[in-house]
Amino acid sequence: MATAPTPAYAVCVFAVRRGHGPALPPDLAGHEGGGPLRLVPAGALWAVVQDVPVHDYSEAALRERLSDPATLERCVRDHHAVVTAFAARGGAIPLPLATLYHSEERSRAALVANGPCFESTLDRITGRYEWAVKVNLLAPRAQSPQSPQKSSAQDDETPSPSGRAYLARLRERGQERDDRRQRALDAAELLDRAVLSVADATVRRRPHSAEIVGRGRTQIMNAAYLVAEQRGVELLALLDRLRAAPEFEGCEVEATGPWVPYSFVDAASPTEETAPSHAQRQGGGRPNGQGRPDGQGRPDVVGSRA
Amino acid sequence: MDDLDTWRSSPPASDLSRPPDGSLADILERVLDKGIVIAGDIKIDLLDIELLTIRLRLFIASVDTARKAGIDWWETDPALSSSAARDDLREENRRLRAQLEELTPADDRPPRPNG
Numbered sequence: 547m548a549t550a551p552t553p554a555y556a557v558c559v560f561a562v563r564r565g566h567g568p569a570l571p572p573d574l575a576g577h578e579g580g581g582p583l584r585l586v587p588a589g590a591l592w593a594v595v596q597d598v599p600v601h602d603y604s605e606a607a608l609r610e611r612l613s614d615p616a617t618l619e620r621c622v623r624d625h626h627a628v629v630t631a632f633a634a635r636g637g638a639i640p641l642p643l644a645t646l647y648h649s650e651e652r653s654r655a656a657l658v659a660n661g662p663c664f665e666s667t668l669d670r671i672t673g674r675y676e677w678a679v680k681v682n683l684l685a686p687r688a689q690s691p692q693s694p695q696k697s698s699a700q701d702d703e704t705p706s707p708s709g710r711a712y713l714a715r716l717r718e719r720g721q722e723r724d725d726r727r728q729r730a731l732d733a734a735e736l737l738d739r740a741v742l743s744v745a746d747a748t749v750r751r752r753p754h755s756a757e758i759v760g761r762g763r764t765q766i767m768n769a770a771y772l773v774a775e776q777r778g779v780e781l782l783a784l785l786d787r788l789r790a791a792p793e794f795e796g797c798e799v800e801a802t803g804p805w806v807p808y809s810f811v812d813a814a815s816p817t818e819e820t821a822p823s824h825a826q827r828q829g830g831g832r833p834n835g836q837g838r839p840d841g842q843g844r845p846d847v848v849g850s851r852a
Numbered sequence: 853m854d855d856l857d858t859w860r861s862s863p864p865a866s867d868l869s870r871p872p873d874g875s876l877a878d879i880l881e882r883v884l885d886k887g888i889v890i891a892g893d894i895k896i897d898l899l900d901i902e903l904l905t906i907r908l909r910l911f912i913a914s915v916d917t918a919r920k921a922g923i924d925w926w927e928t929d930p931a932l933s934s935s936a937a938r939d940d941l942r943e944e945n946r947r948l949r950a951q952l953e954e955l956t957p958a959d960d961r962p963p964r965p966n967g
Contacts, residue, residue, distance in 0.1 A: 612896075642889055644896050648894075652893055660888070678878055709948075808885055
């Protein structure tokens with residue numbers, strides 16, 4: 547039920563889709579302090595919107611509120627819940643957090659003006675979901691000070707090793723680390739090629755930093771794949787097979803999904819293709835690229851440590 | 853055009869009916885991504901808030917799951933930064949001093965009592 551917003555309210559648009567779709571879950575509240583969520587038609591599309599108090603959503607107020615981690619998390623989670631529910635039975639395009647208009651008419655006009663862009667994006671993502679796939683390299687089990695592989699310069703029986711032997715051991719360990727990392731990178735590339743046989747497109751994201759993945763892990767690859775709804779099971783089975791392969795020894799393969807295709811709705815998203823070599827591959831396919839052909843920054847929320 | 857008819861019947865009930873069990877980092881990096889940007893009346897460019905992204909990073913580190921901040925073991929192999937390594941160096945130092953003492957000519961050493 548559309549109530550005309552009073553001047554004390556702004557209209558927040560969460561997402562657009564084709565068709566009215568099923569009713570939203572009654573317990574879905576949207577942003578805190580806002581009015582009830584409602585579906586509004588905009589040309590051939592429908593949007594889910596909410597009136598929000600303008601004093602909390604002015605530019606200055608948003609800057610302040612979103613700089614508070616707890617408020618930011620709440621806003622992000624509320625936004626995500628609405629987008630996800632709205633997309634429940636078809637493709638929906640999430641709009642950026644806090645896309646705000648002074649009135650419902652203004653929001654409608656903006657949506658209609660962008661109609662063609664929405665339509666072509668919906669063609670690309672309808673019936674498909676995003677899956678997040680990450681490859682983490684696990685630290686080897688803590689070794690005893692005597693490395694199992696003895697270097698020529700090192701005799702572990704010697705109670706007090708010479709400086710040269712110590713340096714040799716350092717070098718050896720560095721070499722082992724590099725080898726492990728290279729094997730994990732190779733495994734990640736193998737996984738990427740395999741998953742692209744199931745997926746329509748991929749985006750590489752910045753690997754999560756040590757603070758996020760936790761002690762004893764290094765994220766080698768953080769990728770998103772666009773996968774047809776009916777092939778999700780196939781994807782999971784494929785990942786299970788890969789986990790069991792010898793190439794993935796010492797690696798952890800994480801998958802979460804299905805997500806609304808957040809990573810595939812911008813104009814820079816790759817068009818559907820299964821070839822593993824396209825513009826998304828930066829730096830010769832090394833999985834530490836920005837994951838964006840246009841280099842436009844995404845928020846560096848998961849960047850490496852400063 | 854309504855696409856409900858073309859939508860496959862009976863999708864799995866769990867599909868997208870609730871947010872997936874991604875970590876907070878997963879949700880943040882998706883929601884705060886640009887996506888399709890259409891001009892709003894009230895401008896808030898999240899990417900312009902440098903402070904925000906810095907805080908976010910700290911925030912994810914402090915909030916996301918029970919995992920504690922880890923050490924990037926590429927840079928600091930625990931085996932090498934452990935006290936064992938320090939002990940090695942200390943031992944090395946002790947032995948070098950002993951060797952130095954052996955190599956130093958006797959008349960350069962401090963005189964010993966009743967020598």
